[in-house]
Amino acid sequence: MHVHPAIAALRDACVSQRHHGTQGPASAAVNNASAVQTAHEAWFASPRVQAVIEALGRYGAGASLEACPALGRCLCDYGAARELVAPMIEGLVRALTRDPLSEAPFRFKVSHGLATIQLLAARGATLGLSAYEPIANTQTADTALFSDREVHEIVLSRVARGVVHTRIGAGRIATQKRVWRAGETLSVNASTQARQIHKVERSALLLQLTREPARPRPTRLVSLTSGETLRTASGDKSASQAVMALGVLGALGERGAISVMQETALNREEDPDVRWEAARQTLGLEPERGLKVLERLSEWSEDPLAEPARALRSQLLEAQPELRVLLREEAV
Amino acid sequence: MNTPKIDLSSVPGLETAQGLFGSLSQSNAGYDDGVVAVMVYVYDIMPPPPPEAASLFF
Numbered sequence A: 001m002h003v004h005p006a007i008a009a010l011r012d013a014c015v016s017q018r019h020h021g022t023q024g025p026a027s028a029a030v031n032n033a034s035a036v037q038t039a040h041e042a043w044f045a046s047p048r049v050q051a052v053i054e055a056l057g058r059y060g061a062g063a064s065l066e067a068c069p070a071l072g073r074c075l076c077d078y079g080a081a082r083e084l085v086a087p088m089i090e091g092l093v094r095a096l097t098r099d100p101l102s103e104a105p106f107r108f109k110v111s112h113g114l115a116t117i118q119l120l121a122a123r124g125a126t127l128g129l130s131a132y133e134p135i136a137n138t139q140t141a142d143t144a145l146f147s148d149r150e151v152h153e154i155v156l157s158r159v160a161r162g163v164v165h166t167r168i169g170a171g172r173i174a175t176q177k178r179v180w181r182a183g184e185t186l187s188v189n190a191s192t193q194a195r196q197i198h199k200v201e202r203s204a205l206l207l208q209l210t211r212e213p214a215r216p217r218p219t220r221l222v223s224l225t226s227g228e229t230l231r232t233a234s235g236d237k238s239a240s241q242a243v244m245a246l247g248v249l250g251a252l253g254e255r256g257a258i259s260v261m262q263e264t265a266l267n268r269e270e271d272p273d274v275r276w277e278a279a280r281q282t283l284g285l286e287p288e289r290g291l292k293v294l295e296r297l298s299e300w301s302e303d304p305l306a307e308p309a310r311a312l313r314s315q316l317l318e319a320q321p322e323l324r325v326l327l328r329e330e331a332v
Numbered sequence B: 001m002n003t004p005k006i007d008l009s010s011v012p013g014l015e016t017a018q019g020l021f022g023s024l025s026q027s028n029a030g031y032d033d034g035v036v037a038v039m040v041y042v043y044d045i046m047p048p049p050p051p052e053a054a055s056l057f058f
Helices: A005-012 A035-045 A047-060 A069-076 A078-098 A237-251 A255-266 A272-285 A287-299 A306-319 A321-328 B051-057
Strands: A107-111 A114-122 A125-132 A143-146 A150-169 A172-181 A185-189 A193-211 A219-223 A229-233
Touching: A035 A047, A035 A078, A047 A069, A047 A078, A047 A114, A047 A125, A047 A193, A069 A078, A069 A150, A069 A193, A078 A150, A078 A193, A143 A193, A172 A193, A185 A193, A237 A255, A237 A272, A255 A272, A255 A287, A272 A287, A272 A306, A287 A306, A287 A321, A306 A321
Parallel strands: none
Antiparallel strands: A107 A114, A114 A125, A125 A193, A143 A219, A150 A172, A150 A185, A150 A193, A219 A229
């Protein structure tokens, strides 16, 4: 088998490719930090970045952007924004040139024409960079996404053209064409406003600050012609993670999780989709306890899950009469 | 006694169920940037093992 020398060297160096925290640079557990990790740590430890992290924490906890000047300056002052980001990019590019197989210690995602990395995160606030590359797009947007978050952006390079859609009442959306040049800023409350970039010249780099509430409302895909909500998705990342985790535990047959599932299903503070998934997985793992959960839920008339629980219980007992034997035993 | 089982596929989701976080896209707008956050479903809860364990795969 042929192994590229660069990959062989990477193995020998025992460099961690993935061991890093969610908010900071590579942890001390890494034996030999890669050049990229070293560069990132140097940037992360700089007084300027530390001041921004401290401000991001306060902003994430609910302070106004004006009350967090170390952060606020980066989103309204072109020079301050570049001074924050340029050392990171320069250090990273130098390190990647030397060590091209290193993984940058950031969360990132790449989609058609768009690359996003998360630089810093604290509580519900994140600071990231998005690079928009020119793409051929002949379609005209007929939908827009409205999500429950506050967004502040500043253009770091080039020019971006697009629109801002604003929901101005039931079924009505006002659209304003915009051109954003380097140094220009944009702030939207994304639950009522959606900005869409349609075209960039060469590429456009944006520094983005977002803050979401502790329990974000659903994200809505809205028709621009009728103003109608076409689809909704959870705006709460942790709730979706919980739904996924419940599905995984159920698929693994993890019986040790049944008690937690029961508690989750009956916890009225919890997200309804999470509670319902917990009830479903309890039914799958242990029908007896699952049916008891449905019974309890159906007794709470004010609960949004009461009616679905009642209907599901009847449906299951009708389809599988043998389940009735389980109802005679105390399980919860 | 054989305990009756319930097939999960027979247990529907809520009628009001929403899509998972980040599952909506506005790709027809050109750039799919409607949800800025980077979604990581499993990594947050279960970070991968430290480097020593990785040697098992070599």
